[in-house]
Amino acid sequence: MTTVRQAWVIFTRRYLRELYRQPVVIFMALLQPIIWLLLFGALFKRVSEIPGFGGGNYVTYLTPGVVIMTAMFGSSWTGMSYIEDMQTGVMDRFLTAPVGRGALTAAMLAYQAVTTVVQSVIIIAIGWGMGATFPGGAVGIGALLGVSVLIALAMAGLSNGFALLTKQREALIGASTTLVLPLTFLSGAFLSLSLVPHWIADIARYNPVNWAASAARLAVGSHAAWATVGSYAGFLAIAVAVTAVTATRTFRVYQRSM
Amino acid sequence: MTGEAASVIEADGLTKTYKGDVRALDGLSFSVQAGTVFALLGPNGAGKTTTMRILTTLSRPDRGRASVAGLDVLARPGKVRSAIGSVSQHSGSVGLLTGRENLTMQGSIYGLRGRDLRRRVTELLGALGLAEAADRQARTYSGGMRRRLDVATVLVHRPTVLFLDEPTTGLDPEGRSDLWSVLTELTSAGTTVLVTTHYLEEADQYAARIAIVDRGRIVAEGTSAELKAALRGDSVLLELDGADRAAQAAKVLADLPTVIAAATDGSVLRARVADGPSALPAVLSSLEAKGITVRSVTVARPSLDDVYLHHTGRSFHQAEGIALS
Numbered sequence: 001m002t003t004v005r006q007a008w009v010i011f012t013r014r015y016l017r018e019l020y021r022q023p024v025v026i027f028m029a030l031l032q033p034i035i036w037l038l039l040f041g042a043l044f045k046r047v048s049e050i051p052g053f054g055g056g057n058y059v060t061y062l063t064p065g066v067v068i069m070t071a072m073f074g075s076s077w078t079g080m081s082y083i084e085d086m087q088t089g090v091m092d093r094f095l096t097a098p099v100g101r102g103a104l105t106a107a108m109l110a111y112q113a114v115t116t117v118v119q120s121v122i123i124i125a126i127g128w129g130m131g132a133t134f135p136g137g138a139v140g141i142g143a144l145l146g147v148s149v150l151i152a153l154a155m156a157g158l159s160n161g162f163a164l165l166t167k168q169r170e171a172l173i174g175a176s177t178t179l180v181l182p183l184t185f186l187s188g189a190f191l192s193l194s195l196v197p198h199w200i201a202d203i204a205r206y207n208p209v210n211w212a213a214s215a216a217r218l219a220v221g222s223h224a225a226w227a228t229v230g231s232y233a234g235f236l237a238i239a240v241a242v243t244a245v246t247a248t249r250t251f252r253v254y255q256r257s258m
Numbered sequence: 259m260t261g262e263a264a265s266v267i268e269a270d271g272l273t274k275t276y277k278g279d280v281r282a283l284d285g286l287s288f289s290v291q292a293g294t295v296f297a298l299l300g301p302n303g304a305g306k307t308t309t310m311r312i313l314t315t316l317s318r319p320d321r322g323r324a325s326v327a328g329l330d331v332l333a334r335p336g337k338v339r340s341a342i343g344s345v346s347q348h349s350g351s352v353g354l355l356t357g358r359e360n361l362t363m364q365g366s367i368y369g370l371r372g373r374d375l376r377r378r379v380t381e382l383l384g385a386l387g388l389a390e391a392a393d394r395q396a397r398t399y400s401g402g403m404r405r406r407l408d409v410a411t412v413l414v415h416r417p418t419v420l421f422l423d424e425p426t427t428g429l430d431p432e433g434r435s436d437l438w439s440v441l442t443e444l445t446s447a448g449t450t451v452l453v454t455t456h457y458l459e460e461a462d463q464y465a466a467r468i469a470i471v472d473r474g475r476i477v478a479e480g481t482s483a484e485l486k487a488a489l490r491g492d493s494v495l496l497e498l499d500g501a502d503r504a505a506q507a508a509k510v511l512a513d514l515p516t517v518i519a520a521a522t523d524g525s526v527l528r529a530r531v532a533d534g535p536s537a538l539p540a541v542l543s544s545l546e547a548k549g550i551t552v553r554s555v556t557v558a559r560p561s562l563d564d565v566y567l568h569h570t571g572r573s574f575h576q577a578e579g580i581a582l583s
Contacts, residue, residue, distance in 0.1 A: 002369075005369075006367055009363060009366040009367055010363070010367070013355075013359065013362065013363040013366060014352060014355065014363055017354065017355060017359065018352070018354045018355070021354050021395075022354060087348065088348050088349055088350070088353070089346040089347065089348030089349050089350035089351075090349075090350055090351075090352055092316060092344070092346040092348070092350060093344075093346070093350035093351075093364075093411075093412075095315075095316055096314045096315060096316060096339055096342065096344040096346075097339055097364070097367055097368070098336055098339040098340045098367075098368070099367055255316055255317060255318075256317075256318065258311055258316055258317045
């Protein structure tokens with residue numbers, strides 16, 4: 001109970017206020033995906049005419065993929081906030097107070113969930129403006145937001161744990177940039193998996209980004225296969241639980257190294 | 259109460275080695291009485307911060323034990339955290355939050371709420387001279403204000419023991435004396451304060467007791483007066499033409515039987531002798547014989563600098579130079 005209350009205190013009294021005072025952090029992470037959306041939307045305009053793509057509008061195909069990519073990209077940087085806290089003494093302040101380490105993780109994930117929802121809504125709006133359609137309607141879009149939050153939290157847990165282990169900006173930048181793009185391209189975020197080489201399709205099956213991208217696309221499409229969406233979401237939820245627990249345990253490793 | 263007052267902080271044989279065989283602590287022990295300011299004095303790298311980190315539950319020693327407010331820091335870190343307030347070397351306050359918001363968040367974490375919390379926050383901001391700046395973001399504060407905010411924030415839950423790691427580093431003289439008057443006031447209300455500092459003058463002036471830390475151990479401990487009184491003799495300070503000359507002079511004086519110890523600090527040579535006035539002629543003539551010009555001479559009772567020199571074999575500033583290089 002205390003952990004939940006403390007997480008709520010840190011989330012509302014710190015993170016939400018910081019976000020309100022520096023909303024630019026939401027938009028910085030948006031710049032790149034917007035460029036991707038515009039660029040890829042134009043570049044691969046006719047890609048959806050290739051047999052096997054199922055016809056339709058490429059922007060409709062692309063938008064859920066970019067939502068997922070953005071969620072993952074933005075949250076891969078959350079560890080930066082921990083590193084900054086280490087350097088400004090804020091981390092020590094929390095760790096010398098009777099704050100459950102789980103509360104620190106939970107507050108950070110709650111903050112990440114909020115920024116992800118805002119970012120996803122903006123991308124969906126831009127995609128819609130470019131002609132994307134969402135036959136799944138409000139329910140589908142709600143499910144897309146949910147899936148984007150799940151992949152964001154899984155990535156944020158990973159990023160936080162990594163930050164606690166390495167304590168270095170450079171290491172986190174390196175890990176984030178080497179992980180995010182390959183994971184995106186080894187998924188169906190940009191191209192239908194029926195059109196990519198077999199080995200990529202095989203890898204994609206075990207790639208959480210692909211689970212998210214597939215679930216997202218199914219959810220906003222017509223006649224969503226909810227059982228499939230649900231099982232992907234379930235896998236993602238397990239990934240969130242694993243990375244969140246790992247990040248929380250990593251506080252111990254961090255303290256041992258001090 | 260019989261005999262000595264209870265000790266609120268106990269460190270017993272703390273030993274810690276970091277990766278790469280860097281021995282930070284080497285059997286460090288001391289204890290602090292309730293309601294006093296106790297200073298750990300030593301150059302950078304002596305082991306002060308590691309000691310603070312262990313006592314505030316951030317780190318664990320390889321060997322040894324420690325307790326704070328009667329609680330074992332290794333066995334009951336959670337309870338210790340509720341009893342202490344800790345200001346690390348870096349600020350620890352959140353820059354984008356106002357002073358009031360920083361205190362309010364801290365108080366909420368400890369379970370304070372509603373009117374009690376608001377009243378406590380306002381009271382502390384006032385007590386630390388931050389009433390006017392209370393609703394400005396902490397990142398706009400000056401160094402001294404930020405430090406006072408740090409102290410106010412960790413006081414919100416009324417801790418019985420306060421830890422401050424180098425609280426006055428980087429502050430101007432006014433900021434330093436302001437902060438010290440706050441700390442002294444706290445002890446009169448019963449709070450126990452442990453500070454680390456590398457300012458000799460501060461420890462001398464404000465701390466009830468001082469422990470000199472050198473290479474991970476406590477080499478001397480007592481009140482400033484006790485530490486100085488334990489040194490026999492006087493201190494002779496010679497001003498010479500530059501550091502090279504001072505080093506040369508130190509070698510000459512080391513050979514004199516009346517000189518107990520000698521060390522340089524820039525162009526100043528600091529020598530301890532049994533009796534200042536009677537040793538002076540021999541000191542001066544031996545330097546003159548080597549052609550070393552003395553610009554000025556002072557004879558004084560031993561200072562904390564001499565205490566440090568006596569126990570570590572190095573002058574305090576020299577030790578700092580080594581630690582930093």
